[in-house]
Amino acid sequence: MTTDSLPTSWVESANGHPDFPLQNLPLGIFSPPGDTPRGGVAIGDYIFDLKVACDTGLFHGSAGEAARAASGETLNAFFALGSTPRRALRKRLLELLASDSPDHKRLEHLGAALLKPQLACRMHLPARIGDxxxxxxxxxxxxxxxxxxxxxxxxxxxxxxxxxxxxxxxxxxxxxxxxxxxxxxxxxxxxxxxxxxxxxxxxxxxxxxxxxxxxxxxxxxxxxxxxxxxxxxxxxxxxxxxxxxxxxxxxxxxxxxxxxxxxxxxxxxxxxxxxxxxxxxxxxxxxxxxxxxxxxxxxxxxxxxxxxxxxxxxxxxxxxxxxxxxxxxxxxxxxxxxxxxxxxxxxxxxxxxxxxxxxxxxxxxxxxxxxxxxxxxxxxxxxxxxxxxxxxxxxxxxxxxxxxxxxxxxxxxxxxxxxxxxxxxxxxxxxxxx
Amino acid sequence: MTTDSLPTSWVESANGHPDFPLQNLPLGIFSPPGDTPRGGVAIGDYIFDLKVACDTGLFHGSAGEAARAASGETLNAFFALGSTPRRALRKRLLELLASDSPDHKRLEHLGAALLKPQLACRMHLPARIGDxxxxxxxxxxxxxxxxxxxxxxxxxxxxxxxxxxxxxxxxxxxxxxxxxxxxxxxxxxxxxxxxxxxxxxxxxxxxxxxxxxxxxxxxxxxxxxxxxxxxxxxxxxxxxxxxxxxxxxxxxxxxxxxxxxxxxxxxxxxxxxxxxxxxxxxxxxxxxxxxxxxxxxxxxxxxxxxxxxxxxxxxxxxxxxxxxxxxxxxxxxxxxxxxxxxxxxxxxxxxxxxxxxxxxxxxxxxxxxxxxxxxxxxxxxxxxxxxxxxxxxxxxxxxxxxxxxxxxxxxxxxxxxxxxxxxxxxxxxxxxxx
Known part of the structure; x- marks a missing residue:
């Protein structure tokens, strides 16, 4: 059993979600309705908007570097960083989105700006594919x-x-x-x-x-x-x-x-x-x-x-x-x-x-x-x-x-x-x- | 015999050049010594610098569009324009570089800024290759x-x-x-x-x-x-x-x-x-x-x-x-x-x-x-x-x-x-x- 296998999220739809519980946190490129493509993280039925999250100052240090690199129109810059910043971002996301997150109220306050319903968004290729x-x-x-x-x-x-x-x-x-x-x-x-x-x-x-x-x-x-x-x-x-x-x-x-x-x-x-x-x-x-x-x-x-x-x-x-x-x-x-x-x-x-x-x-x-x-x-x-x-x-x-x-x-x-x-x-x- | 097969260039080394006489005018991406990559045209032993030429106002209309697109770090934007602007650019280059060019003195005055010796330059891949x-x-x-x-x-x-x-x-x-x-x-x-x-x-x-x-x-x-x-x-x-x-x-x-x-x-x-x-x-x-x-x-x-x-x-x-x-x-x-x-x-x-x-x-x-x-x-x-x-x-x-x-x-x-x-x-x- 890994240390992060048990926690649940305050994003209710994540708990018991077949694909995207708190333990997954996959990254992708999405367009919110009427807006431009940017990086996000799937959590339950929602997408955590990395662009908005970065602009709100939710990330610092290595996690911040990774979040910023993942917030653009492709994930290539994020991919190029390698595993250390990626792990730091995951750690911070687990903190932010866990049920017992001290940031819970602050994040809920950001509401629809931060969490976009997946059904309303369009998904793109996650990266510019070289070969x-x-x-x-x-x-x-x-x-x-x-x-x-x-x-x-x-x-x-x-x-x-x-x-x-x-x-x-x-x-x-x-x-x-x-x-x-x-x-x-x-x-x-x-x-x-x-x-x-x-x-x-x-x-x-x-x-x-x-x-x-x-x-x-x-x-x-x-x-x-x-x-x-x-x-x-x-x-x-x-x-x-x-x-x-x-x-x-x-x-x-x-x-x-x-x-x-x-x-x-x-x-x-x-x-x-x-x-x-x-x-x-x-x-x-x-x-x-x-x-x-x-x-x-x-x-x-x-x-x-x-x-x-x-x-x-x-x-x-x-x-x-x-x-x-x-x-x-x-x-x-x-x-x-x-x-x-x-x-x-x-x-x-x-x-x-x-x-x-x-x-x-x-x-x-x-x-x-x-x-x-x-x-x-x-x-x-x-x-x-x-x-x-x-x-x-x-x-x-x-x-x-x-x-x-x-x-x-x-x-x-x-x-x-x-x-x-x-x-x-x-x-x-x-x-x-x- | 094509109409442009006979003219010679005021760039002396082009006349009789085995590869790059006036009739060729191939494009490429080069770095002048100590400078950044940009588009150029081979003429004799020299490279005609498209960035400098554009900034000097040598091109207008469709030829100008092509020259500008070809003056960056890759030729992809130029390639995307297709054949009509490319032909217009060739026509204008043939005018500018011909022995009887009315612009001859003006261009010679630009001298080393416009024409870089090939031997002193570094050549790059001409384009970002998708597939x-x-x-x-x-x-x-x-x-x-x-x-x-x-x-x-x-x-x-x-x-x-x-x-x-x-x-x-x-x-x-x-x-x-x-x-x-x-x-x-x-x-x-x-x-x-x-x-x-x-x-x-x-x-x-x-x-x-x-x-x-x-x-x-x-x-x-x-x-x-x-x-x-x-x-x-x-x-x-x-x-x-x-x-x-x-x-x-x-x-x-x-x-x-x-x-x-x-x-x-x-x-x-x-x-x-x-x-x-x-x-x-x-x-x-x-x-x-x-x-x-x-x-x-x-x-x-x-x-x-x-x-x-x-x-x-x-x-x-x-x-x-x-x-x-x-x-x-x-x-x-x-x-x-x-x-x-x-x-x-x-x-x-x-x-x-x-x-x-x-x-x-x-x-x-x-x-x-x-x-x-x-x-x-x-x-x-x-x-x-x-x-x-x-x-x-x-x-x-x-x-x-x-x-x-x-x-x-x-x-x-x-x-x-x-x-x-x-x-x-x-x-x-x-x-x-x-």
Whole structure:
């Protein structure tokens, strides 16, 4: 049990809130109604306005430095500060917002100026994203996809040595709630030699953990695995929308390109490493015969405490379900413990060649499927590449996503004696191709 | 012969200059000695300082808007303006700098304030790069590399339908003259099952044309091929440094990653589409049996006039050559006519899925090798993957790059009755691994 797991907040809606109790305090960029974007902290159903809080003089010292850096139009400056000021800000926020806060009356007096209802605000991307890298550390996903192409040998020989990743498109990453237009592209119809052009018929989602990079490194200087954790600013949910038919035709020999670059959706709240601290776990034991990672990827503390235990959920809401006032249907339930490589291993690997990481860079984990089909983080896996459709409460079938379908990702951390925390939603609806 | 091919400049060194005669006028970002970065135009051995020129009131109207946008710390704002203001600026610069300029005396009077010697200035990246995409349109390179893996079937079935590309790393793109540190990484020794870790032993270069994106497009809106040319801000040389041993082990199934992301070097001057206008050519005829591209990639004007005739050169200078005062040795001579797809086709393809391009995005063409070995744009091809070393005037052999080796890319456009123009150098030296 951590020291900050028990306190409650005078912001009543925070107590028992599924995502944003006092113990979470994620940061994000929001616009209050009719006002400009600025940094804030989610607490219950409200957003604590860091700009107003700074102007009111609620912060001093290192916490003040962090609050000021987080109060602008992006969190990049805050990310660049690293973990010490971030921890100081968290400590001060816990003081200010706790039920027994000596500042309680003063803050309540500020009222609507300080605490904005989330429902009235618009969320933005939390940072200007320099580079976006998508990894492939979900081993069950890698195995499931590999089986479709190579039934006898689903994992390539490098998988258990190299945290496989590739560069993604930064310019089309959008915040939760942004509609996604079905992409046009080239696809090769089965049995044909000549491709055709048109809207993708195999629109899919990918359930991923997003990792925001904090402090960067100089070009030519790698980040040792023992220091990697200090370069993480926080976490989000990430939906790596994928057009499977475009992907199948384009991806050889240089990897996915237009099948992914039309849109990637992230949840807008940055859940800090401090909030996730109680939900760290040892790296799951390797299977028999799995090789030892090379030394630059091995760290005792990371092996003992570097995995994350976060429950991940995929929900689908079709237009018909929406019309019939049905709730979104859960189609998958997985967990971040399905990551073969830790976040620290991803960072150590990414920078081992001297590649420069910068505050506001984003990593995707890759699709985090579990071992069982119902834990699969993509429709390609859930439906066996469209062979076994999902049946919905309306009687509708889904092999891949149809126009009007909405995908909602959610995440929840639970622990013995811990207040559970969540990530908020990562949501997007498919609109027809243009 | 174009109307602006004959005039000379009162800046004497421009007349007969191999790269920067009056007809070129490329833009870049430079720092005068002891001063801050700003935009400038290369003319002969000098840089015309746009900040000083703007402050002096040399520009008005659309040309003034362009000059002001180009006078800051990056060219992004200038790129965003598109082609009309850029053309107006060129027209005015041609007036101001021509031998018969009515402003000649006034400008000479400004002297060193307006014209800075290039040798005394430091060049920077011309723009803040949002996303970097590396294509693979050099068909001879694709064939040469394919032959190493698939002797009977070097080109994959998608090559002549899809302008293949992948996302590259933007954060490690550096301006010419920046040293490149040999990367460490995982490689699989021949005949082994377990990888080792250490400095790459197969450091290579890749000779590419760089394309700077000007006006962008909204997410979800594709750029039709007929409009693609209006989205190009200019061109540079690009060296896509590649660690072949890291690449061979990591690249399946998602493409090259750490083997490329340690550094990419660009020449600092942005050669405009207007300067290259006289060197446009029809797209070279397809070989017998080559398929017709899909309609979204076909445009009559682009087929008639969308290729570029630019001679490309790779030179190598070893430390020993340097010590012996020997000049760099040419190791390859190629041409941009080796591109299977035009720049307009690359843009139309990249955006056809709705992917958002932004001012300051950078494309690489992919390695531009010719048909013959001596026209190959990489050592992997020049030496048959290290089997037939290059012999240098010092008696040294080269299979791949050694520490201290410097690679210099140059480009030259020549045309009947045209003043020839160049790109300046794209230069980088390999430093030992850390």
């Amino acid at each position: 976006y890298t998508d990894f492939y550390v979900g081993i069950h996903h890698a195995q499931n996809i590999g089986k479709l192409f190579r039934p006898d040998n689903p994992l390539l020989p490098n998988y258990k040595y190299v945290p496989i990743g590739y560069h993604g498109r930064a310019s089309t990453i959008v915040a939760s709630g942004t509609d996604v237009i079905r992409p046009n592209g080239q696809t090769l119809p089965p049995g044909q030699q000549v491709p055709t052009f048109g809207p993708s018929a195999k629109m899919d989602l990918e359930l991923e953990l997003g990792i925001w990079i904090g402090k960067g490194n100089d070009q030519g200087r790698s980040i040792p695995i023992g220091e990697a954790a200090f370069h993480v600013a926080g976490f989000c949910l990430l939906n790596d929308w994928s057009a499977r038919d475009i992907q199948a035709w384009e991806y050889q020999p240089l990897g996915p390109f237009l099948s992914k670059s039309f849109a990637t959706t992230v949840s807008p709240w940055v859940v800090t490493p401090e909030a996730l601290e109680p939900f760290r776990k040892p790296q799951p034991p390797r299977a028999e015969g799995d090789p030892q990672p090379l030394p630059y990827l091995l760290d005792v503390e990371d092996q003992d405490n570097g995995a994350l235990d976060i429950e991940l959920e995929v929900l689908l809401l079709t237009e018909r379900m929406h019309e019939q006032h049905l709730p979104p249907q859960r189609i998958a339930l997985s967990n971040t413990l399905n990551m073969y490589w830790t976040v620290a291993q991803m960072i150590a690997h990414h920078s081992v060649n001297g590649c420069r990481l910068q505050p506001g860079d984003l990593f995707g984990s890759g699709t985090l499927s579990g071992e069982q089909r119902e834990a699969a983080g993509s429709l390609m896996e859930l439906t066996g590449n469209g062979q076994q459709p999902i049946i919905l409460p309306t009687g509708e079938e889904r092999r891949f996503l149809e126009d009007g379908d909405e995908i909602i990702l959610r995440a929840r951390c639970k622990g013995d004696g811990q207040v559970s925390i969540g990530f908020g939603e990562c949501r997007g609806k498919i609109l027809p191709a243009r | 970097y995409t590396d294509f693979y349109v050099g068909i001879h390179h694709a064939q040469n590399i394919g032959k190493l893996f698939r002797p009977d079937n070097p080109l994959l079935p998608n090559y002549k339908y899809v302008p293949i590309g992948y996302h590259g790393r933007a954060s490690t793109i550096v301006a010419s003259g920046t040293d490149v540190i040999r990367p460490n990484g995982q490689t699989l020794p021949p005949g082994q099952q377990v990888p080792t870790f250490g400095p790459s032993a197969k450091m290579d270069l890749e000779l590419e044309l760089g394309i700077w994106i000007g006006k962008g497009n909204d997410q979800g809106r594709s750029i039709p091929i007929g409009e693609a040319a209006f989205h190009v801000a200019g061109f540079c040389l690009l060296n896509d440094w590649s660690a072949r041993d890291i690449q061979a082990w990591e690249y399946q199934p998602l493409g090259p990653f750490l083997s490329k992301s340690f550094a990419t070097t660009v020449s600092p001057w942005v050669v405009t589409p207007e300067a290259l206008e006289p060197f446009r050519k029809p797209q070279p005829p397809r070989a017998e049996g080559d398929p017709q591209p899909l309609p979204y990639l076909l445009d009559v004007e682009d087929q008639d006039n969308g290729a570029l005739d630019i001679e490309l050169e790779v030179l190598l200078l070893t430390e020993r050559m340097h010590e012996q005062h020997l000049p760099p040795q040419r190791i390859a001579l190629s041409n941009t006519l080796n591109m299977y797809w035009t720049v307009a086709q690359m843009i139309a393809h990249h955006s056809v899925n709705g992917c958002r391009l932004q001012p300051g995005d950078l494309f690489g063409s992919g390695t531009l090798s010719g048909e013959q070995r001596e026209a190959a744009g990489s050592l992997m091809e020049l030496t048959g993957n290290g089997q037939q070393p290059i012999i240098l005037p010092t008696g040294e052999e080269r299979r791949f790059l050694e520490d201290g080796d410097e690679i210099i890319l140059r480009a030259r456009c020549k045309g009947d009755g045209q003043v020839s123009i160049g790109f300046g150098e794209c230069r980088g030296k390999i430093l030992p691994a850390r």
